[in-house]
Amino acid sequence: LLVKASYCLLLICAQLWLHYLHENCSFSTHVLSCDIRYLLYDVNPPEGFNLRRDVYIRMASLVKTLRKNGDDWVLVLPPWGRLYHWQSPNIHQIRIPWGEFFSLTSLQANVPVIEYEEFIAENGGPFIDQVLVLQNYAEGWTDGKWEEKVDERPCIEKLMYSKDKQGYYRGWFWGYEQTRARNVTCISAQGHASIMAPVLQNNITVTSVMLDRAETLLHDHYAGKDYWDTRRSMVFAKHLRLIGDDFRAKYLNSTDDRDHTVYSEDWTRMKAKLGSAKGGPYLGVHLRRKDFIWGHREDVPSLKGAVKKMRSLMRKHKLDKVFIATDADEEELKELKKLLPDMVRFEPSIEDLELLKDGGVAIIDQWICAHARFFIGTSVSTFSFRIHEEREILGFDPKTTYNRFCGDTEKECEQPTHWKIVY
Numbered sequence: 001l002l003v004k005a006s007y008c009l010l011l012i013c014a015q016l017w018l019h020y021l022h023e024n025c026s027f028s029t030h031v032l033s034c035d036i037r038y039l040l041y042d043v044n045p046p047e048g049f050n051l052r053r054d055v056y057i058r059m060a061s062l063v064k065t066l067r068k069n070g071d072d073w074v075l076v077l078p079p080w081g082r083l084y085h086w087q088s089p090n091i092h093q094i095r096i097p098w099g100e101f102f103s104l105t106s107l108q109a110n111v112p113v114i115e116y117e118e119f120i121a122e123n124g125g126p127f128i129d130q131v132l133v134l135q136n137y138a139e140g141w142t143d144g145k146w147e148e149k150v151d152e153r154p155c156i157e158k159l160m161y162s163k164d165k166q167g168y169y170r171g172w173f174w175g176y177e178q179t180r181a182r183n184v185t186c187i188s189a190q191g192h193a194s195i196m197a198p199v200l201q202n203n204i205t206v207t208s209v210m211l212d213r214a215e216t217l218l219h220d221h222y223a224g225k226d227y228w229d230t231r232r233s234m235v236f237a238k239h240l241r242l243i244g245d246d247f248r249a250k251y252l253n254s255t256d257d258r259d260h261t262v263y264s265e266d267w268t269r270m271k272a273k274l275g276s277a278k279g280g281p282y283l284g285v286h287l288r289r290k291d292f293i294w295g296h297r298e299d300v301p302s303l304k305g306a307v308k309k310m311r312s313l314m315r316k317h318k319l320d321k322v323f324i325a326t327d328a329d330e331e332e333l334k335e336l337k338k339l340l341p342d343m344v345r346f347e348p349s350i351e352d353l354e355l356l357k358d359g360g361v362a363i364i365d366q367w368i369c370a371h372a373r374f375f376i377g378t379s380v381s382t383f384s385f386r387i388h389e390e391r392e393i394l395g396f397d398p399k400t401t402y403n404r405f406c407g408d409t410e411k412e413c414e415q416p417t418h419w420k421i422v423y
């Protein structure tokens, strides 16, 4: 009888416990946890793909700080879409999950992340408890002195959210029209990402918080170990890497074994020695055009100037092939082909473009540039910067990576900074 009674008690306890779990806990990234909290974020609409990748690093760092302080925060990945540069006609470029461009398991080995749709499922609906719109201080830096600070303040710009009949806030939530926020307030913030940690821990108690205009926050420690850990975890999706590798083999006589660019699927084991990568027998070029030339920037070359530089680099490094990644328009492409008839470009068919989308093509272009024996990019282009980092991860000699075109009449043509990888 005693055994039976204690068995019964155990069952009741178990049931109570399960009930408690159901009410207060959830499964996230395959771990059972209670009092889970979600950090969502978005970036100023005009910002491009590659600056957004940089803002991800800042948010991952904030989540790491929050988790160090003991709370179970998860980062919700903002779906890709509606980017200014993604203008290929007739393809659906909205609500794109991160998994289409990056390896989720790699991201998760750095910090817990989930896709937005997973958040909706776990959260029990498309509701965000609190949106904090980040902004600078209306008064600027007082006395010209920089100090880190964060305060609730009236909104400076017109709020991009408006109340519906039920009192919920509607706005742009990555193209999810059902999503709404329970509360929206503005916060003036000046400083690195982790200055938001005390606010998120102490001032706000709700479960899901979204930081809008997250680019307002600076890096906790640019190019430090934590920066590089997160950067290394941003492994491109495997199908994109494979397409890039096939292209290299077929058109550029480039394979990892011969080029000493063997990649580990597990980024935590990837630690190439500086200078160990040889790269494929081609010159890799990122030639940014469009808005970079419309502004008549002094540091961006004419097509003729760029081609002259490419020919001289090919001679110097004894390379007879050149791979060009560019966003040049049709007219400029025609001119480029005339000036450099044997250039190699990755040009997907319409069907492939529908599958890869503009973001996938950009990644394949970057992947191929990252494997070139010598690379030259465009001045202050975040697209080129991400290629630098990829080559740093692969173990290239910095001399072959941190190069940029000079404007035709540019006097002091400063070359990009070498940001050494930290393990």
Ligand SMILES: Nc1nc2c(ncn2[C@@H]2O[C@H](COP(=O)(O)OP(=O)(O)OP(=O)(O)O)[C@@H](O)[C@H]2O)c(=O)[nH]1
Pocket: 047, 048, 049, 050, 051, 085, 086, 286, 287, 288, 289, 324, 325, 326, 327, 358, 359, 361, 362, 363, 365, 380, 381, 382, 383, 384
């Ligand atoms: N496929 C491909 N797309 C490119 C290339 N250059 C630019 N683009 C497109 O144009 C966008 C460029 O914007 P960003 O990603 O912000 O990079 P950026 O060139 O540094 O521009 P800013 O951030 O404004 O300085 C990319 O995301 C691509 O969509 C290229 O060489 N190949």
Ligand SMILES: *[C@@H]1O[C@H](CO)[C@@H](O)[C@H](O)[C@H]1NC(C)=O
Pocket: 150, 151, 152, 187, 199, 202, 203
């Ligand atoms: C957070 O709470 C503290 C203490 O109540 C307060 O002094 C501070 O102004 C609050 N910060 C923000 C950003 O709301």
Ligand SMILES: *[C@@H]1O[C@H](CO)[C@@H](O)[C@H](O)[C@H]1NC(C)=O
Pocket: 130, 183, 184, 185, 203, 204
């Ligand atoms: C909205 O959020 C702010 C800041 O956290 C808070 O002070 C305010 O009370 C909230 N409003 C409502 C209606 O919950």
Ligand SMILES: *[C@@H]1O[C@H](CO)[C@@H](O)[C@H](O)[C@H]1NC(C)=O
Pocket: 253, 258
């Ligand atoms: C490819 O590279 C290898 C090794 O450098 C070389 O032996 C071979 O001839 C090259 N093939 C072509 C088609 O250029």
